Amino acid sequence: xxxxxxxxxxxxxxxxxxxxxxxxxxxxxxxxxxxxxxxxxxxxxxxxxxxxxxxxxxxxxxxxxxxxxxxxxxxxxxxxxxxxxxxxxxxxxxxxxxxxxxxxxxxxxxxxxxxxxxxxxxxxxxxxxxxxxxxxxxx
Amino acid sequence: xxxxxxxxxxxxxxxxxxxxxxxxxxxxxxxxxxxxxxxxxxxxxxxxxxxxxxxxxxxxxxxxxxxxxxxxxxxxxxxxxxxxxxxxxxxxxxxxxxxxxxxxxxxxxxxxxxxxxxxxxxxxxxxxxxxxxxxxxxx
DNA sequence: ATCCTAGCTTAGACTGTGTCTAAACAAAGA
DNA sequence: TCTTTGTTTAGACACAGTCTAAGCTAGGAT
Ligand SMILES: [Mn+2]
Ligand SMILES: [Mn+2]
Ligand SMILES: [Zn+2]
Ligand SMILES: [Zn+2]
Numbered sequence: 528x529x530x531x532x533x534x535x536x537x538x539x540x541x542x543x544x545x546x547x548x549x550x551x552x553x554x555x556x557x558x559x560x561x562x563x564x565x566x567x568x569x570x571x572x573x574x575x576x577x578x579x580x581x582x583x584x585x586x587x588x589x590x591x592x593x594x595x596x597x598x599x600x601x602x603x604x605x606x607x608x609x610x611x612x613x614x615x616x617x618x619x620x621x622x623x624x625x626x627x628x629x630x631x632x633x634x635x636x637x638x639x640x641x642x643x644x645x646x647x648x649x650x651x652x653x654x655x656x657x658x659x660x661x662x663x664x665x666x
Numbered sequence: 667x668x669x670x671x672x673x674x675x676x677x678x679x680x681x682x683x684x685x686x687x688x689x690x691x692x693x694x695x696x697x698x699x700x701x702x703x704x705x706x707x708x709x710x711x712x713x714x715x716x717x718x719x720x721x722x723x724x725x726x727x728x729x730x731x732x733x734x735x736x737x738x739x740x741x742x743x744x745x746x747x748x749x750x751x752x753x754x755x756x757x758x759x760x761x762x763x764x765x766x767x768x769x770x771x772x773x774x775x776x777x778x779x780x781x782x783x784x785x786x787x788x789x790x791x792x793x794x795x796x797x798x799x800x801x802x803x804x805x
Numbered sequence: 806a807t808c809c810t811a812g813c814t815t816a817g818a819c820t821g822t823g824t825c826t827a828a829a830c831a832a833a834g835a
Numbered sequence: 836t837c838t839t840t841g842t843t844t845a846g847a848c849a850c851a852g853t854c855t856a857a858g859c860t861a862g863g864a865t
Contacts, residue, residue, distance in 0.1 A: 630776040645799040660784040
């Protein structure tokens with residue numbers, strides 16, 4: 528049913544009712560929810576669910592590498608269940624709309640050796656900002 | 667003296683003593699300070715300087731386009747006086763060290779037309795994460 | 806079946822980061 | 836000088852997220 532739940536189960540991590548609801552909420556139609564948005568929606572299915580559990584669970588899923596944590600503006604972090612598909616983000620500066628996008632090559636290839644300062648590279652992410660079609664016409 | 671101050675002056679924006687101290691602090695040897703770090707250091711030169719003025723001034727410099735605001739983790743924003751030189755960032759996941767880096771091409775070229783969802787692109791930024799030389803040996 | 810233990814969940818207090826407000830202050834122009 | 840407009844200030848406030856201490860499971864051992 529939930530692909531994220533099956534990925535999580537592989538880490539032999541206990542799938543409690545709370546964790547299941549949180550994972551399934553996160554994976555729903557719209558992605559890139561904030562923790563508070565996950566709570567809001569998950570509470571509809573499990574009214575006694577607590578804020579602390581949502582934050583704890585999201586942090587654990589990030590630590591397991593099955594969810595991405597996006598800190599793209601200075602506001603709430605956003606959580607992305609799509610951690611098993613390499614992708615980047617395109618954000619509308621007008622309305623905040625966020626789309627997944629795919630680049631034609633690995634951004635790491637665009638960083639020459641003499642710009643790496645002896646670092647080992649683990650991951651790269653690209654953020655594109657602009658205006659969505661709606662915000663171009665009605666600014 | 668301070669290149670940032672001369673850039674700011676072009677916007678016919680009043681350079682008050684407070685704003686000068688903030689701009690010069692931001693432009694000092696180490697870049698990518700948080701607002702609190704700017705305050706800490708600026709207060710050494712102007713003890714009566716207030717926290718509100720630091721936040722106000724940094725936001726104004728960002729709005730003028732002369733300072734970049736970086737929200738790369740979920741913690742404090744960082745302020746980058748180097749807004750007139752296109753560059754990206756390489757961050758150590760061990761110690762938080764942040765280096766400026768330059769890519770061999772414009773990241774906008776890596777995003778094909780059919781991945782733009784009708785957006786107009788305004789700016790692109792790449793964040794590379796990994797381990798710095800120190801953190802590789804002493805993890 | 807019962808007990809034990811480790812892990813999970815909870816409410817609410819707490820912290821860090823940033824914004825807002827209202828009043829005092831400063832500068833520039835008439 | 837007087838007026839007007841913009842700037843600075845202290846502190847209250849708001850938001851996002853973490854921590855704590857207590858209670859609650861679930862599963863294993865006996
Ligand atoms: Mn995504
Ligand atoms: Mn920089
Ligand atoms: Zn938009
Ligand atoms: Zn390091």
